[in-house]
Amino acid sequence: MENIFIDVIDKEYEFLCQLYWQVEGNGRFSYSMIKIEEKAQLKSKEIKTIVAKSCKAYSLKLKCVSCGEIECLRDRSHFSHLNGLEHVCIDCIRIENEKKGRKKLNTLMTYYFVKENALSINDLSFENSVFYFHLYGIVRMKT
Structure with a gap:
């Protein structure tokens, strides 16, 4: 089971960050961008901008195999493309x-x-x- 840990910066958008980053047990996101758009009454681009400014998301998939540092995720597609890859930080x-x-x-x-x-x-x-x-x-x- 993959967990994404969220560090909320702006409490006003905490719920939106949770919707955006919530993951099911199979590693898939709980809500599609269309569902989030409907719930938030915002366009996809606006949601991504707000989430990027309002919270940082972390996954153990992005833990450096060399030093153990965990880097933050850029966006949902970044998380989706991490399957099975060993990560080494910059x-x-x-x-x-x-x-x-x-x-x-x-x-x-x-x-x-x-x-x-x-x-x-x-x-x-x-x-x-x-x-x-x-x-x-x-x-x-x-x-």
């Missing part, structure tokens, strides 16, 4: 993208450092050449 997406960017930058910096500080074969002593050749052979055998 902040967590931004943090993950920053981590990926830092990792990529670190990889590039490491590559640059290795390239800039690479040893020339001419700079190696005979002992070091034998050591690196042996080390290279061990690494190749393990991979």
Whole structure:
């Protein structure tokens, strides 16, 4: 059973918010927009505007799987399109993208450092050449 939790901002429109966001046990809205229009004597666009300004609605479907934050619903179609999708909030997406960017930058910096500080074969002593050749052979055998 899906519940929508409402945080009413303007008490004058609390009943309209409840009509708009009320959900049945099967996850469908209790009232169609036509029924709400009839009850409120308002057009659909006016109802949506009033509801958007008068209350915030929350659903556990919009709980971020990464941080646990619950975001508010934009409208009824937003709620209807959430079936079975794991939600990740914008902040967590931004943090993950920053981590990926830092990792990529670190990889590039490491590559640059290795390239800039690479040893020339001419700079190696005979002992070091034998050591690196042996080390290279061990690494190749393990991979």
